[in-house]
Amino acid sequence: MKELLKGLRPHRVSVACIVFLIFLQCLSTVYLPHQMSDIVDIGIVHGDVPYILRVGGLMLGVSVAAAVCSITAGFLSSRVAASFGRTLRSKVFRHVENFTLHEFDQIGTSSLITRTTNDIAQVQQLVNMMLRLMIRAPLTAIGGIMMAFYTDATLAIVVVVVMPILGLVIYLVYSRGITMFRAMQKKMDKLNRVVRENLTGIRVIRSFNRIEYEQERFHQANFDLTNTATKVNQTMASLTPAMMIILNFSTIAIVWFGGIRIDHGDMQIGSLMAFIQYVTQILFSIMMVSMMFFVIPRATASAARINEVLHMVPEIQEPHQPVQPTGEKGTIAFEDVTFSYPGAEHPAIEHISFQAKPGQVTAIIGGTGSGKSTLVSLIPRFYDVDAGRILVDGVDIRDMSQQVLRQKIGFVPQRAVLFSGTVADNLRYGKEDATDEEIRHAADIAQATSFILEMEDGFEAHLDQGGMNVSGGQKQRLSIARALVRRPEIYVFDDSFSALDFKTEAKLQAALRQELQEATVIVVAQRVSTVMDADQIIVLDAGQVVGIGRHRELLDTCQVYQEIVSSQLAEEETA
Numbered sequence: 001m002k003e004l005l006k007g008l009r010p011h012r013v014s015v016a017c018i019v020f021l022i023f024l025q026c027l028s029t030v031y032l033p034h035q036m037s038d039i040v041d042i043g044i045v046h047g048d049v050p051y052i053l054r055v056g057g058l059m060l061g062v063s064v065a066a067a068v069c070s071i072t073a074g075f076l077s078s079r080v081a082a083s084f085g086r087t088l089r090s091k092v093f094r095h096v097e098n099f100t101l102h103e104f105d106q107i108g109t110s111s112l113i114t115r116t117t118n119d120i121a122q123v124q125q126l127v128n129m130m131l132r133l134m135i136r137a138p139l140t141a142i143g144g145i146m147m148a149f150y151t152d153a154t155l156a157i158v159v160v161v162v163m164p165i166l167g168l169v170i171y172l173v174y175s176r177g178i179t180m181f182r183a184m185q186k187k188m189d190k191l192n193r194v195v196r197e198n199l200t201g202i203r204v205i206r207s208f209n210r211i212e213y214e215q216e217r218f219h220q221a222n223f224d225l226t227n228t229a230t231k232v233n234q235t236m237a238s239l240t241p242a243m244m245i246i247l248n249f250s251t252i253a254i255v256w257f258g259g260i261r262i263d264h265g266d267m268q269i270g271s272l273m274a275f276i277q278y279v280t281q282i283l284f285s286i287m288m289v290s291m292m293f294f295v296i297p298r299a300t301a302s303a304a305r306i307n308e309v310l311h312m313v314p315e316i317q318e319p320h321q322p323v324q325p326t327g328e329k330g331t332i333a334f335e336d337v338t339f340s341y342p343g344a345e346h347p348a349i350e351h352i353s354f355q356a357k358p359g360q361v362t363a364i365i366g367g368t369g370s371g372k373s374t375l376v377s378l379i380p381r382f383y384d385v386d387a388g389r390i391l392v393d394g395v396d397i398r399d400m401s402q403q404v405l406r407q408k409i410g411f412v413p414q415r416a417v418l419f420s421g422t423v424a425d426n427l428r429y430g431k432e433d434a435t436d437e438e439i440r441h442a443a444d445i446a447q448a449t450s451f452i453l454e455m456e457d458g459f460e461a462h463l464d465q466g467g468m469n470v471s472g473g474q475k476q477r478l479s480i481a482r483a484l485v486r487r488p489e490i491y492v493f494d495d496s497f498s499a500l501d502f503k504t505e506a507k508l509q510a511a512l513r514q515e516l517q518e519a520t521v522i523v524v525a526q527r528v529s530t531v532m533d534a535d536q537i538i539v540l541d542a543g544q545v546v547g548i549g550r551h552r553e554l555l556d557t558c559q560v561y562q563e564i565v566s567s568q569l570a571e572e573e574t575a
């Protein structure tokens with residue numbers, strides 16, 4: 001928590017103003033009972049009406065000034081807390097953006113969403129309360145104690161007895177609350193995960209008739225969270241009545257002992273009234289702090305979860321002195337590359353060596369799970385290799401700035417991802433200043449123009465989140481066009497033609513060959529028809545290269561390739 005609170009540093013001036021305003025307000029709360037006691041002991045007892053009016057008017061003025069201080073402090077603290085929350089959210093978001101897929105797997109996407117939203121909101125709420133109450137409560141309590149002793153030191157023993165009892169009650173409730181709040185945030189994660197899976201997988205859920213099952217799953221997660229929330233609120237709710245009982249008993253004790261002292265002539269009635277007010281102030285300020293105990297355990301649990309994200313060091317780091325590539329543009333070389341996913345028993349790819357050159361198409365083919373996507377995801381450095389090295393333009397990609405490396409690559413992922421916005425916005429994603437001409441040209445090559453123009457607003461047509469309102473094949477073509485707009489040196493198509501029919505794929509391939517004559521092209525594919533014209537085909541089997549060559553050569557030399565070809569021919573013949 002302390003670490004996160006360092007985020008308040010830029011708001012030093014506002015915080016200082018808040019402290020000052022609250023200090024003034026506290027002075028007034030200490031001052032008013034004293035004046036009231038004088039009104040009773042001097043004004044009322046001696047029937048001095050002008051005195052009562054004068055002091056009463058002064059008290060009114062002080063009260064108005066205190067209210068102004070309190071409102072201004074509240075306004076400032078809300079502003080500081082909101083700005084603190086905004087900065088923290090940006091910090092977490094920026095940090096998470098540097099994560100490799102490994103860190104995403106470790107924390108989980110739903111949990112990352114909860115941490116960036118709900119957890120930060122908890123800490124923000126604490127900051128807001130802290131600014132308003134953390135300073136006011138101790139100041140009022142200290143002022144009240146001093147004035148209580150000043151008013152009647154003997155009667156102040158009641159305060160000395162009551163305070164430890166109060167402290168103990170708060171400690172007991174607090175220590176129970178913090179464990180429960182931790183559990184509650186975890187349950188919130190779980191609920192978010194279920195909701196997210198349900199919303200993104202709604203089609204699968206419906207087609208498999210699993211609605212009831214999912215409802216039950218949601219119900220359980222919801223019930224679980226409600227249960228913990230109820231328990232935690234019950235625990236925390238016991239605090240206020242317990243404190244009110246202590247406060248009421250203290251008042252009885254004060255009136256009792258105070259009455260005896262007045263009877264003996266040791267105290268005046270006005271002083272007793274002021275004393276009761278001071279004790280009420282002291283106990284209320286302790287109650288104010290206890291209000292924070294509703295927020296502190298939850299915010300502490302949230303702060304720990306935020307810190308876990310912020311302390312996570314992304315596996316992939318920028319080199320201290322990035323090397324500027326000077327070699328031939330677009331060359332890729334894998335040198336004895338081996339890579340395993342964290343926790344996996346076997347490497348996903350092993351001892352891979354090959355070269356891809358500008359003007360060449362390198363195709364990668366192999367059965368499912370043979371490591372094709374893994375291999376290409378190493379080129380933009382989504383993961384770092386375990387052994388061997390990958391050179392782009394003659395430089396080890398670990399020595400190159402990630403920005404420079406990724407600028408060179410147009411990556412078309414296996415599952416096309418589009419963003420909410422217009423078609424044109426999506427195509428401009430990698431090159432914001434692309435002209436309409438460039439966009440249209442890329443769409444032409446990707447065989448996307450005809451269906452884009454059929455949409456109501458053409459290139460200005462709106463795409464829903466994730467491109468839900470276009471078909472799988474259309475999404476793939478838009479995602480290919482998006483990469484083409486950038487005109488990078490290297491293109492990586494990770495199984496990006498799989499949702500296209502043979503005719504569209506053939507047209508697209510022909511257009512690409514024409515367009516990308518000088519680029520280095522890597523194509524991952526399942527279909528032989530996609531790869532057969534490639535300059536070199538790499539055949540993968542269980543993460544290893546079992547053949548490199550052209551279609552004809554591989555037909556003669558590589559058994560795995562022969563099997564793939566014959567299985568697909570058999571399928572086509574059967575079809």
Ligand SMILES: Nc1ncnc2c1ncn2[C@@H]1O[C@H](COP(=O)(O)OP(=O)(O)OP(=O)(O)O)[C@@H](O)[C@H]1O
Pocket residue numbers: 101341342344348366367368369370371372373374375414
């Ligand atoms: N994020 C991941 N974490 C752990 N293991 C993974 C991950 N992604 C892939 N794998 C494993 O690595 C191996 C290679 O997977 P990869 O996705 O590269 O295969 P692929 O040849 O592209 O398959 P497909 O053609 O089905 O897409 C598989 O055994 C897979 O289970």
